[in-house]
Amino acid sequence: MKKVHFYYMKLAMQLALKGQGKTSPNPMVGALVVKNGRIIGRGFHERCGFSHAEVIALNKAGKNSKGSTLYVTLEPCAHFGRTPPCVESIIRSGVKKVIVGMIDPNPLNNGRGVSILRQNKIKVEVGFLEEELRRMNEVFIKYITKRIPFVTIKVAESLDGKIATKTGDSKWITSDKSLNFSHRIRKNYDAIMVGVNTVLRDNPRLDTWFSKKHPIKIIIDSQLSIPEDSDIFSPNSQVIIVTLPHPPGQETENRRIIEQKAKILEVKEKSGEINLRDAMKKLAQLDLTNILVEGGGTLIGSLFDEGLVDKVLFFIAPKIVGGKDAVGSVMGRGVARIDKAIKVKNIKIKRFGEDFLFEGRI
Numbered sequence: 001m002k003k004v005h006f007y008y009m010k011l012a013m014q015l016a017l018k019g020q021g022k023t024s025p026n027p028m029v030g031a032l033v034v035k036n037g038r039i040i041g042r043g044f045h046e047r048c049g050f051s052h053a054e055v056i057a058l059n060k061a062g063k064n065s066k067g068s069t070l071y072v073t074l075e076p077c078a079h080f081g082r083t084p085p086c087v088e089s090i091i092r093s094g095v096k097k098v099i100v101g102m103i104d105p106n107p108l109n110n111g112r113g114v115s116i117l118r119q120n121k122i123k124v125e126v127g128f129l130e131e132e133l134r135r136m137n138e139v140f141i142k143y144i145t146k147r148i149p150f151v152t153i154k155v156a157e158s159l160d161g162k163i164a165t166k167t168g169d170s171k172w173i174t175s176d177k178s179l180n181f182s183h184r185i186r187k188n189y190d191a192i193m194v195g196v197n198t199v200l201r202d203n204p205r206l207d208t209w210f211s212k213k214h215p216i217k218i219i220i221d222s223q224l225s226i227p228e229d230s231d232i233f234s235p236n237s238q239v240i241i242v243t244l245p246h247p248p249g250q251e252t253e254n255r256r257i258i259e260q261k262a263k264i265l266e267v268k269e270k271s272g273e274i275n276l277r278d279a280m281k282k283l284a285q286l287d288l289t290n291i292l293v294e295g296g297g298t299l300i301g302s303l304f305d306e307g308l309v310d311k312v313l314f315f316i317a318p319k320i321v322g323g324k325d326a327v328g329s330v331m332g333r334g335v336a337r338i339d340k341a342i343k344v345k346n347i348k349i350k351r352f353g354e355d356f357l358f359e360g361r362i
Contacts (some may be wrong), residue, residue, distance in 0.1 A: 002018065004128060005099050005128050006093050006128055007131045008071045008072065008099070009128040010033055010129065011032060011071075012030040012071045012101070012321075013030055013101070013129060013133060013136070014030065015030030015031070015032070015043070015053070016028040016029050016045070016053065016136065016241060016267075017207050018030075018042050019029075019044050019045050019047070019072075019174045020188055021188035021189070021213065022046060022049055022332055023045050023046070023047060024048065024139075024190050024287070024288075024289045024290070025048060025143060025288075025289045026048045027045070027074055027137045027140035028136060028137055029044065029045045029052060029073050030043070030045075030053050030073050031043045031053035031056070031071060031072040031073070032067050032070070032071040033057045033058060033061040033065055033069070033070055034060075034068060034069045034070075035061075035064060035067065035068035035069070040060075040061040040065075040068065041057040041058060041059070041061030041062075041065065041219045042057055042060060042270050043055070043056025043057035043058075046267055047173050048082065049083070050083075051083060052076075052077065052083060053072060053073070053162070054070060054072045054076055054089070054090060055086055056088065058089055058093045058095070059068070061093075061169055064091075065093040065094055065095055066093070066094030066095075067095075067096050068094075068095055068096065068097075069095070069096065069097040069098070070090060070093075070095045070097070071098075071099045071101075072100055073101040073136075074133070074137070075102065075104040075109060075110075075111070075126070075232055076090055076100075076113040076115045076117070077104065077106075077110070077113055078109055078113040078115075078116050080108055085113075087113050087116045087117055089123070090122070091116075091117070092161045097109060097122065097123040097125070098101055098117055098122055099124075099125050099128060100114060100126045100135045101127075101129055102130045102134060105127060105140075105141050105144055107144075107145075114126060120248065122345045123301040125182070126222060128170065139152060139290040139362070140289065140311070142289075143284060143289040143290075147281065147284050148277070148280040148283075148284050148308070149190070149191075149280055149288050149290055149291045150289060150290040150310050150311070151280070151291050151293060151308050151309050151310050151311070151313075152186075152291070152293065152310065152311040152312070152313060153300055153302060153303065153304075153311070153312045153313065154182060154294050154312075154315075155173075155300065155312070155313070155315065155329045156173050156178065156179075156182070156312045156317070156328075157173060157315070157317070157329040158173055158316070158320060159199065159316060159318055159320055160321060161330075162326040162328060162329070163295065163296065163297060163326035163328070163329045164321075165321055165327075166199050167324040170202060170327075171202070171322075173317050173319065174315045174316075174317045174355045175317065175355075177214055177353040177355070178315045178352040178353070178357070181207050181267075181352055182208070182315070183208055183210055184209075185292070186208045186215055186292060186303075187208050187210070187213045188290075189215050189291060190215060190287075190288045190289055190290055190291065191217070191218050191240070191288050191290075192206045192216075192291070192293075192294055193219075193220065193291050193293045193299070193301065194206065194216065194217075194219060194293070194294050194295050195220045195221075195295065195298055196219055196221035196222075196225055197296050197298065198294070198295040198296040199221075199226055199232055199300075202303045203232075204231065204232065204294075205232065205234050206232060206294070207234060207237075214237065214238075215292070216238045216239070216288065217232055217238065217240070218239075218242060218283070218291065219239065219240075219241050219242065219262075219341050220242050220279070220299055221241050221242065221243050222242070222244050222272075222274050223244070224241065224243045224246070224252075224254065224255055224258065224264070226241060226256060226258065228257045239261065239262035239263070240262060240263045240265050240283070240331065241258060241265065242262070242265045242267070242274060242279045242283075243264060243266060243267075244266065244267070244269050244330045245269075255303075264284070265279070265286075265312040273298035273302075275303055276308060277306055296327065296330045296331075297327055297329050297330060297331040298332065300330050300331070300332070301331035301332020301333070304330060305332040305333045307333075309342075309362050310361065310362055311360070311361055311362065312344060312358070312359070312360055312361075312362065313358075314357070314358040315352070315356070315357050315359075316354060316355060316356050316358065317354065317355050342362060343362075344362060345360055345361050345362070346360055346361045347359070347360045348360070
């Protein structure tokens with residue numbers, strides 16, 4: 001019987017992944033209704049505010065749900081959020097057994113859903129493909145338990161770790177294949193973050209080429225020095241400028257113009273610079289669960305220094321830039337001893353033309 005549970009849970013997980021990049025700030029969830037060895041209902045959470053996976057699956061199964069088994073990748077919710085509690089729909093459906101992949105890490109639920117189902121004489125089993133499901137929803141788990149976004153660093157660098165020459169030239173270090181893949185993954189993130197120096201040097205748009213979904217653009221700019229005519233303010237863009245508080249009554253003309261184009265988010269100071277941990281907390285309060293950081297070296301280094309990085313994507317091109325004044329991919333304070341170096345785990349390596357992508361977790 002256990003083998004059967006793993007089989008159906010795998011199918012439910014594959015369903016859940018159809019919601020990738022669309023469900024934030026909610027998790028990805030998939031569900032199946034099975035009766036007499038046949039799937040009679042399927043569902044996955046498509047978007048925040050839409051019906052949850054188990055409700056969709058039960059609705060498709062209809063009256064045949066009575067006496068069936070429900071497979072769901074995440075514990076059904078027992079609280080009112082943007083939708084009613086899913087446990088109520090499950091109880092009404094007449095399902096006799098619920099197989100749950102993993103317990104909901106959300107403190108508002110976290111075991112309550114399972115408890116209520118059992119109180120209503122529904123048999124519940126928990127813990128199938130849990131490791132894979134936790135990895136699938138790693139963004140949601142960090143967001144809901146730590147209340148800060150999941151942070152991914154993306155770097156395109158030369159073999160000697162440079163992202164720009166000593167003159168600031170950086171286009172393009174990696175190949176078209178790497179660039180295209182970088183644009184494809186942007187749609188899976190709520191926001192793309194860069195430092196103001198990247199805007200001043202490269203004037204990027206930070207749009208997506210292959211998706212209608214355009215993540216929010218976040219600029220770390222302590223002095224609000226971003227030019228008002230930057231390409232970052234392309235039509236229909238949502239932009240957040242993270243900056244330090246300004247003295248009352250000392251608004252500049254540039255600030256007044258920028259306020260018409262972007263949301264200005266003031267955060268705490270740390271040693272005269274942006275307090276990045278406070279920035280992440282405030283961004284999470286805006287329902288931003290995962291952020292792709294694309295530069296530059298100073299911002300990336302500071303995020304590593306503050307222990308805010310969860311995942312890395314390093315595209316490495318077989319080129320040598322050289323020069324002590326060339327721009328490195330990771331600046332910041334760094335470490336004083338090699339045994340204190342940040343270790344990257346669960347490494348995966350992919351090839352894009354002549355380039356290599358190193359993906360890993362911190």
